Amino acid sequence: MGLIAPTVFDDALVAFYAENGVTSVYGKLPVDYLGGGHETVMLADVGWDRLASHVAYCRSLGLDFNYVMNSTCLGLAEFDNDTRDNLFRFLDQLAEAGVSSVTVSNPTVVQVVKGNFPGIGVKVSACAYVKSVGELKYWEGLGADVVVLDPLQVNRDFRTLKGIARVATAQLELIVNNNCFQYCPEIYNHQNFLSHSSSQSLGAVVEHDYSYNWCSHERIREPANYLIADWIRPEDLVHYEGIGYSRFKITDRNTPVEFLRKRVAAYHERRYDGNLLDLIQHFAYRDDVAPEEYLAEVYIDNRKLDDYIKMFLKSDCKAKDCGGTCRYCFDYADDVITVQPGFPERHLERKRQINELKNSRGHRLQNASVTFIPLGQVGRVAAPTR
Numbered sequence: 001m002g003l004i005a006p007t008v009f010d011d012a013l014v015a016f017y018a019e020n021g022v023t024s025v026y027g028k029l030p031v032d033y034l035g036g037g038h039e040t041v042m043l044a045d046v047g048w049d050r051l052a053s054h055v056a057y058c059r060s061l062g063l064d065f066n067y068v069m070n071s072t073c074l075g076l077a078e079f080d081n082d083t084r085d086n087l088f089r090f091l092d093q094l095a096e097a098g099v100s101s102v103t104v105s106n107p108t109v110v111q112v113v114k115g116n117f118p119g120i121g122v123k124v125s126a127c128a129y130v131k132s133v134g135e136l137k138y139w140e141g142l143g144a145d146v147v148v149l150d151p152l153q154v155n156r157d158f159r160t161l162k163g164i165a166r167v168a169t170a171q172l173e174l175i176v177n178n179n180c181f182q183y184c185p186e187i188y189n190h191q192n193f194l195s196h197s198s199s200q201s202l203g204a205v206v207e208h209d210y211s212y213n214w215c216s217h218e219r220i221r222e223p224a225n226y227l228i229a230d231w232i233r234p235e236d237l238v239h240y241e242g243i244g245y246s247r248f249k250i251t252d253r254n255t256p257v258e259f260l261r262k263r264v265a266a267y268h269e270r271r272y273d274g275n276l277l278d279l280i281q282h283f284a285y286r287d288d289v290a291p292e293e294y295l296a297e298v299y300i301d302n303r304k305l306d307d308y309i310k311m312f313l314k315s316d317c318k319a320k321d322c323g324g325t326c327r328y329c330f331d332y333a334d335d336v337i338t339v340q341p342g343f344p345e346r347h348l349e350r351k352r353q354i355n356e357l358k359n360s361r362g363h364r365l366q367n368a369s370v371t372f373i374p375l376g377q378v379g380r381v382a383a384p385t386r
Helices: 011-018 048-060 083-095 107-117 133-142 158-167 187-196 210-221 232-240 257-269 289-299 310-314 328-338 345-357
Strands: 002-008 022-027 064-070 101-104 121-124 146-148 171-175 246-249 298-300 338-340
Touching: 011 048, 011 210, 048 064, 048 083, 083 107, 101 107, 107 121, 107 133, 121 298, 133 146, 133 158, 146 298, 158 289, 171 210, 232 257, 289 298, 328 338
Parallel strands: 002 022, 002 246, 022 064, 064 101, 101 121, 121 146, 146 171, 171 246
Antiparallel strands: 298 338
């Protein structure tokens, strides 16, 4: 088994990783040419020099370094000649910094890397939403070395997981501690929002992360939604290994060091006694409720979830009437989740208002700045220096 963990550019943390089953780390600059899966405002403020020195340190420990450039939308910039020149220069810098591989979501970028940078491996991001054998084969045909499957669609669909593992020639990777809804209807909109808000060429800063506030509202409104999600418990890794999976990715890139240590240790030891939320709480998205408040107010007893996976080993959820005729997760939630009195009431109305603001006629967003750089200028944007 190999664990893949995020770096926050803390050398002591990656030294801990190397002693606890991690084989690869991933990270990125806070703003760069392509953007990625987290807003710039949520990432560590590092520049090229620090990136290069940290990559070298990781490699000295035997850890691969994966650079994340998994924007799901480039605003057609990949078809502009000046912009493509800028992409090549950006990849030249990554190669010079010593990165082992890059994570991408765009097929054009895959082909650019595979055709011109033989020393850089390509990992297809979960943001490419690979959830079937056909999609896997498409990315393998482009030359993908590793494919991260779409956790929202497949993490609890063992029939699909088995089928993909049987035919894969690329290495397969599963995200284990994401905390998004199964089959989330907001995911495509949310990833495009994040892509633009971390891109140097199409940078945007918006008042709220409306998608994340919607899903956090739904978890506060109905705690069963913490279970109707895509996480994999440390104790359940054995079920995935048994059908051919050996690469497990831990999130996310804005998590405090003490929680990253706790998460890596739990998955390395394959057991966690305590609040499951310690392992799955997001820190990298803007929310009107602080992550620490969720951790203080919501308790998910991990020990009581030891048999929870059994239903998913026998059937998947796609055709079930979740919350209607199927109450499996709701019944479990009654027993394993404790929410402190008053917590929902303090936040539900605020979250409802946030998610209605963008659709309210006459509402003017506060502290909002959206800037799009014309394509003719994109190719001349300098590489980030901070």
